Amino acid sequence: MLAQIMGEIVGESGEIIGIDISDNVLAMAHQRCANQSSVTFEKMDATDLSFNDATFDGAVSTQVYEYVEDIDMALSELFRVLRPGGRALILDSDWDSCVWHTNDRERMHKVIDLWNTHCPKPFLPRTLKQGLERIGFHVVKRSVHTMFNPDYDPNSYSYLAMDFLQNDQ
Numbered sequence: 001m002l003a004q005i006m007g008e009i010v011g012e013s014g015e016i017i018g019i020d021i022s023d024n025v026l027a028m029a030h031q032r033c034a035n036q037s038s039v040t041f042e043k044m045d046a047t048d049l050s051f052n053d054a055t056f057d058g059a060v061s062t063q064v065y066e067y068v069e070d071i072d073m074a075l076s077e078l079f080r081v082l083r084p085g086g087r088a089l090i091l092d093s094d095w096d097s098c099v100w101h102t103n104d105r106e107r108m109h110k111v112i113d114l115w116n117t118h119c120p121k122p123f124l125p126r127t128l129k130q131g132l133e134r135i136g137f138h139v140v141k142r143s144v145h146t147m148f149n150p151d152y153d154p155n156s157y158s159y160l161a162m163d164f165l166q167n168d169q
């Protein structure tokens with residue numbers, strides 16, 4: 001979805017390249033952007049990008065780095081492929097910030113503790129600034145984005161998350 005919107009913004013004169021290591025995710029992305037010549041996708045590991053140094057003006061990552069074990073390598077690769085003065089926008093979750101309505105708080109805490117093992121860096125936002133600065137980035141802004149899903153709505157993030165949680169653990 002994000003690549004699709006970015007493709008619309010840059011138009012024919014720009015270029016968006018999306019990467020992921022999952023064939024399924026790439027297939028969905030290809031399908032969504034099938035009519036956009038400025039948007040392409042490549043299978044690639046964030047810790048081993050096959051782009052030349054200083055290729056990109058900007059980079060965006062949503063909920064990927066929390067899934068990467070070698071975060072320093074991934075951020076170094078990001079730094080390498082951005083041109084000097086290029087910008088990166090990174091969004092990751094701090095899974096401790098999850099609040100679920102429940103009649104059994106003790107059980108829910110156990111479920112959330114288990115969920116917090118589903119990725120290698122479940123609390124990445126707390127240390128991301130330091131990680132970025134170690135690599136050479138200058139961090140200009142940090143902010144919190146809230147997802148509030150108070151209803152049992154099949155189109156909400158929380159509804160989908162409950163499904164993952166039930167089936168992945």
Ligand SMILES: C[S@@+](CC[C@H](N)C(=O)[O-])C[C@H]1O[C@@H](n2cnc3c(N)ncnc32)[C@H](O)[C@@H]1O
Pocket residue numbers: 019020021022025044045046047061062063064067068
């Ligand atoms: C929670 S999903 C987010 C997907 C997408 N960025 C979005 O915001 O909808 C996490 C994604 O990270 C990808 N991923 C995990 N480790 C990766 C790595 N080392 N390199 C590239 N992608 C990776 C997974 O394949 C998965 O698609």
